[in-house]
Amino acid sequence: MDKFMEHIEKHDDNQTEQQRLKGQHEVILHAMGGRAVYAPIDLPKPGLRILDSGGANRRWVKDLRASLPVQHAYVCTDVVPSLFPTHPPDGMSFQAQDIREPWPANMHGTFDLVHQRFVMAAAAPTPQIQVAASLASLL
Known part of the structure; x- marks a missing residue:
């Protein structure tokens, strides 16, 4: 875990980080025309x-979930x-x-959609291609 994340984990009440992430999400959602997903998947x-x-x-999951008329896991x-909710x-x-x-091996091949944004920069020194392949193995 990098120094910034260690600080968030140990010293912050997470409100500052939550506000930063919320703002980031709103900007991206606006830039994407209000759509959370452009992947070719049958979300309904x-x-x-x-x-x-x-x-x-x-934030992304909340917006996606609210936009869909069906239940997903x-x-x-x-x-x-420490960013996780107390009651999911x-x-x-x-x-x-x-x-x-x-x-975890039990997650491989179990997802229909894998989403990630702005996290790959934190992968260093692990090669990004390795991280992307690992994520793809979950599909």
Whole structure:
């Protein structure tokens, strides 16, 4: 875990980080024309498993979930577990995961959609191609 994330984990009440992440999300959503996903996936199909890697503030998942008329299973991972909610919403689970580390074998091939943004820069010194391949193995 890098120094900034260690600070968030140990010393911050997470309000500053939550506000930063919320603002970042709003800018990206606006830039994408209000759409959370452009991937070729049938999101109205019920029962999908969706991963938000690096998404502990769950802004992306909240907006996606609110835009869909069906139920899906959502998994949010982050390197800073203190960002996780005390009581996860129904249909949503959270787990600590560093993108530089291997994903648990029981997660491989279990997701219909894997989302991540602005996290790859934190992968160093692990090669980004290795991180991307690891994420792709989850699909």
